[in-house]
Amino acid sequence: MKRIDSEDPRVTAYALGELPEHEAAELRRVAEEHPAVQAALDETRALAGLIRGGFSGESLELGEARREAIRRAGRSPAPENLRSIQSRRRDWFRPAAVAAAAAALVACVLWMMQQIPVGENELVREATEGGQREAIRMQILLRPTPRSARPIAGGTTPLPRTSGEDDYPMLPEVPSEVVDEEYLALRGLWQKDPEAFFASVRSAAREINLPILSRMAFLADSPFVSTREEARSTVPIVSGTASYHLVERFIRNEKKLPPRNSVRTEELINQVSYPDDGDADLDGIKLGVEIVRCPWDRELALLGVLLRNESGRVIAEDAVLQVEADPEFVGSYRLIGYAGRPAPEGKGGVSGGLSPGKSNYVLYQFRPSAPEIFNTHRVVARVSLGVGAEGSELIVPVTTPPRDWGLASNNLQTAVALATWGMVLRQSPFGGPLTHLHIREFAEDALHGSDPSDLRRREALQLILDSLPLFEIEPEENEN
Secondary structure, X not given: OOOOOOOOHHHHHHHOOOOOHHHHHHHHHHHHHOHHHHXXXXXXXXXXXXXXXXXXXXXXOOOHHHHHHXXXXXXXXXXXXXHHHOOOOOOOHHHHHHHHHHHHHHHHHHHHHHHOHHHHHHHXXXXXXXXXXXXXXXXXHXXXXXXXXXXXXXXXXXXXXXXXXXXXXXXXXXXXXXXXXXXXXXXXXXXXXXXXXXXXXXXXXXXXXXXXXXXXXXXXOOOOEEOOOOOEEEOEOOOOOHHHHHHHHHHHHHOOOOOHHHOOHHHHXXXXXXXXXXOEEEOOEEEEEEEEEOOOOOOOEEEEEEEEEOOOOOOOOOOEEEEEEXXXXXXXXXXXXXXXXOOOOOOOOEOOOOOOOOEEEEEEEEEEOOXXXXXXXXXXXXXXXXXXXXXEEEEEXXXXXXXXXXXXXXXXXXXXXXXXXXXXXXXXXXXXXXOHHHHHHHHHHHHHHOOOOOHHHHHHHHHHHHHHHHHOOOOHHHOX
C-alpha cells in the first residue's frame, strides 16, 4: 500500500465509508501516527455529516451506479492534475475533491427530486380540480338558475332559484364538464331532498370566500314596466335564501355591510315563512294579495302576493302564477327584487317546485295612470294561479282604494321591512327617499306586531336593527 498523507483521496473514501477494510485498517493506523491525516479525516467526516444532515429528511435511494459516480468524483483527479497526487500536490486539492463529491451528491438528489413531481403534479391537479369544483358548486348554489355551456344529459329541470340565466359568470378556467357534473349533482339533490339542497345553500353562503364573491357581477334592479307594453307579469314561485345568510355573515361575523352584489332582495324577504291569513284556496294551495299605499312614496302602491303550499305535495313545475294589471288604471309596475331577471317568455311559470309547508312572498310597486285612481273603487289588477294540465285556476282581484300603511298585515310589514333593507344595502336607484329612519321604523313596527313564537321572523327583523349602525348614520341628535 502506497504512502498515505493528508491529501490522499483515500481519506475522503474512508470518511464516506467506501474504503475496503484492509485499506481502512491501514488508514486508521496512519491517522494514529500522523496528526495531519487525522485532522484531514475529522474535517472530511464533519463535512460529510453536514451533507448527510442536510438531506436527512429525504427518502432517496441513489443506487450503486450513482454511489460509484460519487466515489470517482471524490478520488479521481483530472488528467492535468496527475502530478498533484504526489506529496507536492497543492493544498487545495482535498477540499476541492470533497466539494466535488458534495456537488455530485446534490446533483443526484436534485435529479431524484425532479422525478418526484410526476406524482406531486397529480396531487396538485386533483387539489386544483377539487377547488374548482368547490368554487363552481358555491356559484351554482348562490346564483339564479345557470345555463350550461352545452346540453346536459338527463333533462333540463332547473334548480329552485330565480329565472335569471348567466347572471353570475362562472370561473373561466373551470372545464364545462365540471360545471355540468356539479349542476347535475345539485339538481339530483334538489329532486331527492329539497331540505338537504337548501342546507347546502346555507352552508355555501356561510363558507364562500371573498375572491369568489367578488367575481359575482352586480345585477341591475328590475325596472318599471309600462302596462301598455306588457300588462302581464309572471310571478316567481320559489326564492332562495342564500343572500340572507351572506348578509348575516357579514353583519354578525365581519361587522360590516355586505358587498352590493351579494344582496338579493327577494332572498331577504323569503328568509321568513309567511302564514296563511285567510287567503283563497285551490286544493290546499293558498293565494293571498294585499295592496297598500307605499309608505315611503305616496304616489305609488305596494302589492303583496303570497303563495303558500299546504297541499301535502310539491307544487308542480307547470304551475303558473301571474299578475295582470289593467292599463286603464295602472300606468306601470315594478317587481321588487329578482335583479337581472329577464322578461318572462309566454305563459311559462318560474318554478322549481314549492315544497309542502313553504311559502313565497313577492312584492310589486304600482304607479297609477292618474292620481285619483287609487281613491276610487276599482279592480286594477288580477292575480291568477294555474296548476296542472287539467287547467285548475284560481283568480284573486286586486281592488282599490289601497289600505293605509298603518293597517297593513304583519306579513306585509315584515316583507316591506326586509325589502327596503335590501334596497338600501344594494343602493337601489328605486329606493327614492328611503333612509335608515324608514328601515328602522318598518322593522320596529313589524317586530312589535310579530308572533313571539315566530323566532325566525323576529331574528330577521332584529338583524335589520342590528345592521343600522354599520350604515355610518348621523348621531341621534342630528337625525331630526
